[in-house]
Amino acid sequence: MTFQIPDTLVLCGIAVGVESPCKIPSKHPAIIDVTKPKPGDPRIPSPKKCSALHRGYLAKWEIEEDGRLFLTSLSGQFYLEESPLLADWVKATFQIPVGEVDETLTEKARYETIREYCLELRVHEGTVTQWRLVKEGSKDTRWNEGFDWATIKVAMEEVGIGAEWQPERYEAPKRFENQDYANLAEESAALLRLARSGEKGAEKVISLDAWKELRKGWADPFPDLDVLAAVRTFRGHGPSQENHK
Amino acid sequence: MSSPQSAHSGVTARRKKTTNKFMITAIDTSVLMTIARQGERWERWAKALTKAANEGPLVVCCVVFGEFSQGYRKPEMALQHLHSLHIHYDPIQPLTAQMAYRDFMRSRKEPHMLPYHLIGAHASFQADRLAVDSMGDPRQFFPMVDMLFC
Numbered sequence: 001m002t003f004q005i006p007d008t009l010v011l012c013g014i015a016v017g018v019e020s021p022c023k024i025p026s027k028h029p030a031i032i033d034v035t036k037p038k039p040g041d042p043r044i045p046s047p048k049k050c051s052a053l054h055r056g057y058l059a060k061w062e063i064e065e066d067g068r069l070f071l072t073s074l075s076g077q078f079y080l081e082e083s084p085l086l087a088d089w090v091k092a093t094f095q096i097p098v099g100e101v102d103e104t105l106t107e108k109a110r111y112e113t114i115r116e117y118c119l120e121l122r123v124h125e126g127t128v129t130q131w132r133l134v135k136e137g138s139k140d141t142r143w144n145e146g147f148d149w150a151t152i153k154v155a156m157e158e159v160g161i162g163a164e165w166q167p168e169r170y171e172a173p174k175r176f177e178n179q180d181y182a183n184l185a186e187e188s189a190a191l192l193r194l195a196r197s198g199e200k201g202a203e204k205v206i207s208l209d210a211w212k213e214l215r216k217g218w219a220d221p222f223p224d225l226d227v228l229a230a231v232r233t234f235r236g237h238g239p240s241q242e243n244h245k
Numbered sequence: 246m247s248s249p250q251s252a253h254s255g256v257t258a259r260r261k262k263t264t265n266k267f268m269i270t271a272i273d274t275s276v277l278m279t280i281a282r283q284g285e286r287w288e289r290w291a292k293a294l295t296k297a298a299n300e301g302p303l304v305v306c307c308v309v310f311g312e313f314s315q316g317y318r319k320p321e322m323a324l325q326h327l328h329s330l331h332i333h334y335d336p337i338q339p340l341t342a343q344m345a346y347r348d349f350m351r352s353r354k355e356p357h358m359l360p361y362h363l364i365g366a367h368a369s370f371q372a373d374r375l376a377v378d379s380m381g382d383p384r385q386f387f388p389m390v391d392m393l394f395c
Contacts (some may be wrong), residue, residue, distance in 0.1 A: 176321035184324065188304075188333035192371075195267040195301045202267045204298045204331040211280055211291035214326055218281045218316040227278045227378065234274065234312040236357035 002051045009094060010062040010072075011121075012153045020055055021092035021123070024074065028089070030081045031074065047077060061087070061094075063121070067128040067147030088126035095120050098133075099159040100216060117159045119152070133159070267301035270294070270393060271372035272332065273364060274312040277305070279378045281316065286395060290378060293395045297376070304335035306367035308360045337363060341370040361386045 006017035026033045035047045035056075047056065057076035062084065063069050070084035099116030115136065122130040128147035133155045134140050144151075195202035222230040272294070280287045280294075297303060305313070305327065314323035324334060337345070345366035349359055365387040368375035374391040 176324070180321075181324075184328060184334070188302075188335065191302050191333060192269065192304070192335060195269050198267060202301050204302070206295050206298045206331055208288075208291055208295060210330055211287075211294070212283070213329060214277070214281045215283055217322055217326065219318075220278075220282060221315045227275050227282070227284065230278060231273075231275045231312070234315075235360045 004055070005053050005058060007058060008060045009096065010060070011096070012149060012156070016096055018061070018094055018096055020059065021094050022090050023055075024057060024059065024071075024078050025089050026078070028085075030085050031078050032081060033078055035077055063128060063147070065149045067149075069123050069126050069128065086126050087123075090123045090126055093120055093122045097136075098156060119156065121147075268297065268374060269301050269372040270297040270303050271335075271364070271368040271375045272303055272305050272309065273375060273377040274309045275378040276376045277309070277313045281313075286378065289395045290376075293393065294376065297393060298331055301373070303330070303332045304372055305332055306364060306371075307334075307336055308363045308367075310334055312360075335367070335371055337367055338371060341366045344370065365390050 004019075007020045009016050009018045024031060026036075035045050037043075037045060053076065057074055057078045059071060060073040061069060062072050069087045069090055071080065071087045072084045074080045096119040097115035097117070098119050117133055117135055119133050120131065121128050122143065130143040130145055131147060131152060132140075132143050133152075191202055220230075222233055225233060276290055276294070279285075280290055294303060310320075310323065310327075313327075314320050317323040317326075327334065342363075345362045348366065349362045352358060352362070364375070368387065368390045374393050375387055376393040376395075377387065378395065
């Protein structure tokens with residue numbers, strides 16, 4: 001399916017894209033459905049279709065510091081007569097992907113961008129009642145009660161979002177050609193020759209921050225094992241029970 | 246497991262001690278995994294390898310590259326990441342391969358020891374030291390190789 005345009009959620013003053021958590025109540029008095037014929041108007045509405053917006057509308061949500069959820073704008077199939085509107089019909093969970101992007105996905109699978117963490121906000125009758133920040137793939141079922149705005153903001157910053165919250169622009173990785181492999185091999189061989197001959201130029205300066213790049217795009221093949229057990233598994237020892245994390 | 250006494254004895258006997266002022270540092274999978282996971286000692290390892298890079302090239306052999314690149318969908322991604330950190334893919338040379346297998350044949354020939362023989366021989370013949378982490382006592386696996394600990 002085509003990548004669906006996400007709704008917008010303004011959380012702690014930062015706008016993020018979220019999957020639409022629930023349907024918009026078309027019979028709500030403050031929400032007007034433009035696809036329904038108007039009384040006295042003989043024209044039949046013809047809503048525009050878009051494969052990137054099958055639900056037919058774009059919503060903008062906002063959560064205030066006291067945890068109340070408001071619908072601030074609607075476009076497409078619906079529009080709002082009064083704004084902001086307390087979303088007291090919402091009984092759903094907002095799932096907000098945060099942290100670093102899992103770059104192991106191929107270009108074709110980018111419609112399901114996976115991030116390192118997921119901030120989940122459970123909303124009941126228009127108020128956030130529970131929240132949690134879980135690692136992707138985690139089976140942790142614990143929830144924090146209420147909506148602690150300050151703690152959520154700190155937790156968001158700790159996983160490396162905050163100001164860099166918005167998804168980074170995706171650039172397709174350069175396809176490696178045979179010539180690139182040959183160039184790399186030649187460069188490495190030249191450097192090693194230089195080092196073995198004792199001439200200058202074999203040393204390199206690497207910044208400490210550059211080491212963090214090694215983590216990006218690397219999916220741990222044995223996340224449940226410690227490093228020793230993982231290496232032993234690679235080499236055919238087989239993991240032992242005491243080496244599990 | 247192979248006895249430490251037998252592994253790499255031939256390698257060491259034939260090893261030509263380098264007198265270069267540059268130190269070529271071979272890196273084991275355990276170090277790369279520690280840094281990639283950003284576990285407990287990853288910053289100490291990053292600093293140690295940054296210092297090692299100032300002293301000479303950082304290299305990985307085909308065994309280490311093969312293991313570490315399992316975390317990537319495509320090998321070129323692994324190659325790009327390592328290259329951006331000036332870690333070079335250094336294939337095992339014929340002499341190194343021969344020496345590694347000679348030592349392997351002299352040992353108890355336990356199949357799981359073969360990667361250790363290849364990595365150890367690569368570090369001995371094609372590099373000056375080996376950076377190893379989380380092995381308990383790495384000398385039981387690489388007894389005669391100069392080590393970089395952290």
